[in-house]
Amino acid sequence: MILDLGTGNVPKQIDADLCIVGGGVAGQMLAEVLSTPTRDVVLVESGGRDFDPSVQSLAHGHNVGMPYYDLDEARLRLFGGTAAIWGGRCAELDKIDFEKRDYLPHSGWPISKADLVPYYRKAFDRLGLKQPRAEGLWSDIGRTPPPFDPAKLDSNLWVFDEMGERFTNPDRECFSHSRILLNATVTDIDVNVQNAVQHVRVESVTGHCAKISAKVFVLAAGTIETVRLLMGAVGNRPDGLGNDRDLLGRFFMEHPHARGGEFIPNNLAKTLLALPRAIRHGGNRYAAYLRPADIVQKKKGILNSSISIAPRLREGEKMELFRSATSKLKHELPSSRFWRSSYHGLKKMAVKGLELTDPWSSILNMKLNRDKMGVFAVVRAEQAPNPDSRIMLGNGTDRLGTRQVALNWQLSEIDKHSVKVLMDTVGSEYRRLGWGDVTASSWLSETSTRWKSDPLISSHPIGGYHHMGGTRMSDSPCTGVVDKNCRLHESPNLYVASSSVFPTGGWANPTVTIVALSLRLAEHLRAVLDERPVRRTQKMDTQSQVIAQQSF
Known part of the structure; x- marks a missing residue:
C-alpha cells in the first residue's frame, strides 16, 4: 500500500x-x-x-x-x-x-x-x-592480474550495478x-x-x-x-x-578524491591494459584498482586507500565538453527522472565506447593532446x-x-601520508618491472596542504559523496x-x-x-x-x- x-x-x-x-x-x-x-x-x-x-x-x-x-x-x-x-x-x-x-x-x-x-x-x-572472491575475480573473467608483488600491492576488481533506477520504484x-x-x-x-x-x-x-x-x-x-x-x-x-x-x-568520514601522481610509461598500452577501466564479462562490468597490501599498511602505519589509473587532463586545463555535460546533468540540474535518464544514457554510451575501444582510443587521444594529457593515479582514499x-x-x-x-x-595528517606511501610503493613496483617511472603529486609533500582536490581527476572532485x-x-x-x-x-x-x-x-x-x-x-x-x-x-x-x- x-x-x-x-x-x-x-x-x-x-x-x-x-x-x-x-x-x-x-x-x-x-x-x-x-x-x-x-x-x-x-x-x-x-x-x-x-x-x-x-x-x-x-x-x-x-x-x-x-x-x-x-x-x-x-x-x-x-x-x-x-x-x-x-x-x-x-x-x-x-x-x-x-x-x-x-x-x-x-x-x-x-x-x-x-x-x-x-x-x-x-x-x-x-x-x-558476481561477488569478488578472496583470491580475486581475475581468473573468473579470464584475465591475468598485473605482476605487482602481492606482498606490496593488492590488485583486484570491483563490479558495477548498472540498473540506475533499481531503487526508485515503490510499486515493486x-x-x-x-x-x-x-x-x-x-x-x-x-x-x-x-x-x-x-x-x-x-x-x-x-x-x-x-x-x-x-x-x-x-x-x-x-x-x-x-x-x-x-x-x-x-x-x-x-x-x-x-x-x-x-x-x-x-x-564523520568521506572517501576523499585526489590526483595521486603521474605515470611515465615506457609502454603506454601495457600500463593501461594492466589495470583496465572497463571489462565486460558475463553481463557484468568490471574495473581494476590497486591498494597497499595489508602487510604494507601495518608496517608503514597507513590507511587502506586505493588508486585506479586513467588518462586525464593536466592541472589547469579546460574540462572536456562531454565530462562537463555529464557532470552538470548529475550534479547541477534537478535530479528528476528525465534528467537522471539523460545522465544514465550518456554514461552508458561512454562506457560502451570505453569497452570497445580502450586503451587504443585513449592512446590516440593522448597522442593528439600530448601536452595537455597524461596518465595519472585517481585516488579514492580512506579517511581516518x-x-x-x-x-x-x-x-x-x-x-x-x-x-x-x-x-x-x-581530515588528518595520516590521510595524506597514506596516499604518499601508496604512491611511493606503486612507483617502486613500477620501476622494478621496468615499466617506467611514477612521480607523486607535489601536494603530497607540501606541509602546508592537508588535501588537494582536483576537478579534472574525477567526476566527484572532493569525495565520493560517501x-x-x-x-x-x-x-x-x-x-x-x-x-x-x-x-x-x-x-x-x-x-x-x-x-x-x-x-x-x-x-x-x-x-x-x-x-x-x-x-x-x-x-x-x-x-x-x-x-x-x-x-x-x-x-x-x-x-x-x-x-x-x-x-x-
Missing part, C-alpha cells in the same frame, strides 16, 4: 510493528525482508516518487570545515534516495578495515569481516552481480505487504523515561501531519539526516538521544576516524521547523552510539541502518556494506519482533478504509 502524506489522504494515527524512517537502499532492504502478511511494516520516506525542489530544500545545511559539496546537493530526498544517481560501484570492505589497528586511534569494529561474509553474499545475489512486488508513506518527513521523535520511542510525528511540506506508533523503530535516513534527527527531533532530549558521551555526530570531523546542529531551521545541520569535515560515521558501532556506549546489532546503546527499541554506524570506512564504496548490514539487521529484528505479540494494524474508520483502498 502506498500512501502520500502530501495529499492529506492519510490517517492521522498509524500503528505498526516496525517503523522504518528512510526509503533509500537500507530502508528498502529492511522492508523487503521483514514485511509479511502478519508483520506490519511502515516505511516512511521524506520525498516522493520523483525529485521535488521544495522537499529537497529540507536537506540544506552549512559547511563550516574543509570545503565540501553543498549539503542539499549531497543527498537526494526521493524514494530510492541518492541511489537514484549512484554510479553502481560495488566492493566489499577488506578484512583489515574491521580490525583494531594500533597505529590508528578509534579503529576496530565490534564485528569482523567473517560476521558479514554471508550477508555480503546475499547482497551481491540481490543485485544480480517485494513491497506488497508493506505500507509506504511518501512525502512524510519526521519532525519529532517521542521517547519515554527509558528512552524507548513511543511514536514519531511526520509532516509534509504541504502542511499535513500524522503520528506513527510502533514496537520497533529504525532510522535509515542516511548519515547526516540520521544524526540530525537524533540531535534535533527528540523534543524531550535537548542534548540529543544517544549523546550522553558527546559522541553523536562525531567521526577523527572526532573533530563532525555533524552538528546549526542555528537555522528548515521550513518544517527542524534545525539544520552544520558539517565540520576535517557519508560515514556519526553513530559509530561499538561494544560500549563509552566509544560509540549503537551496539553490534545497530541498536542505540541508550534506547531499547531504536536502531540505525546507515553507513553512519561505520567505525572506519576503508576505501570501498559503502553501498554493498550498507546492504549487507541491513540484511544482518533484518535477521536480528525478525527475532526481536517475533518475540513480541504481533501488533495488528488498527481498525480504520470508514473514511480511512476508503482512502487506503484508493491508494493501492
Whole structure:
C-alpha cells in the first residue's frame, strides 16, 4: 500500500510493528525482508516518487570545515534516495578495515569481516552481480592480474550495478505487504523515561501531519539526516538521544578524491591494459584498482586507500565538453527522472565506447593532446576516524521547523601520508618491472596542504559523496552510539541502518556494506519482533478504509 502524506489522504494515527524512517537502499532492504502478511511494516520516506525542489530544500545545511559539496546537493530526498544517481560501484570492505589497528586511534569494529561474509553474499545475489572472491575475480573473467608483488600491492576488481533506477520504484512486488508513506518527513521523535520511542510525528511540506506508533523503530535516513534527527527531533532530549558521551555526530568520514601522481610509461598500452577501466564479462562490468597490501599498511602505519589509473587532463586545463555535460546533468540540474535518464544514457554510451575501444582510443587521444594529457593515479582514499570531523546542529531551521545541520569535515595528517606511501610503493613496483617511472603529486609533500582536490581527476572532485560515521558501532556506549546489532546503546527499541554506524570506512564504496548490514539487521529484528505479540494494524474508520483502498 502506498500512501502520500502530501495529499492529506492519510490517517492521522498509524500503528505498526516496525517503523522504518528512510526509503533509500537500507530502508528498502529492511522492508523487503521483514514485511509479511502478519508483520506490519511502515516505511516512511521524506520525498516522493520523483525529485521535488521544495522537499529537497529540507536537506540544506552549512559547511563550516574543509570545503565540501553543498549539503542539499549531497543527498537526494526521493524514494530510492541518492541511489537514484549512484554510479553502481560495488566492493566489499577488506578484512583489515574491521580490525583494531594500533597505529590508528578509534579503529576496530565490534564485528569482523567473517560476521558479514554471508550477508555480503546475499547482497551481491540481490543485485544480480558476481561477488569478488578472496583470491580475486581475475581468473573468473579470464584475465591475468598485473605482476605487482602481492606482498606490496593488492590488485583486484570491483563490479558495477548498472540498473540506475533499481531503487526508485515503490510499486515493486517485494513491497506488497508493506505500507509506504511518501512525502512524510519526521519532525519529532517521542521517547519515554527509558528512552524507548513511543511514536514519531511526520509532516509534509504541504502542511499535513500524522503520528506513527510502533514496537520497533529504525532510522535509515542516511548519515547526516540520521544524526540530525537524533540531535534535533527528540523534543524531550535537548542534548540529543544517544549523546550522553558527546559522541553523536562525531567521526564523520568521506572517501576523499585526489590526483595521486603521474605515470611515465615506457609502454603506454601495457600500463593501461594492466589495470583496465572497463571489462565486460558475463553481463557484468568490471574495473581494476590497486591498494597497499595489508602487510604494507601495518608496517608503514597507513590507511587502506586505493588508486585506479586513467588518462586525464593536466592541472589547469579546460574540462572536456562531454565530462562537463555529464557532470552538470548529475550534479547541477534537478535530479528528476528525465534528467537522471539523460545522465544514465550518456554514461552508458561512454562506457560502451570505453569497452570497445580502450586503451587504443585513449592512446590516440593522448597522442593528439600530448601536452595537455597524461596518465595519472585517481585516488579514492580512506579517511581516518577523527572526532573533530563532525555533524552538528546549526542555528537555522528548515521550513518544517527542524534545525539544520552544520558539517565540520576535517581530515588528518595520516590521510595524506597514506596516499604518499601508496604512491611511493606503486612507483617502486613500477620501476622494478621496468615499466617506467611514477612521480607523486607535489601536494603530497607540501606541509602546508592537508588535501588537494582536483576537478579534472574525477567526476566527484572532493569525495565520493560517501557519508560515514556519526553513530559509530561499538561494544560500549563509552566509544560509540549503537551496539553490534545497530541498536542505540541508550534506547531499547531504536536502531540505525546507515553507513553512519561505520567505525572506519576503508576505501570501498559503502553501498554493498550498507546492504549487507541491513540484511544482518533484518535477521536480528525478525527475532526481536517475533518475540513480541504481533501488533495488528488498527481498525480504520470508514473514511480511512476508503482512502487506503484508493491508494493501492
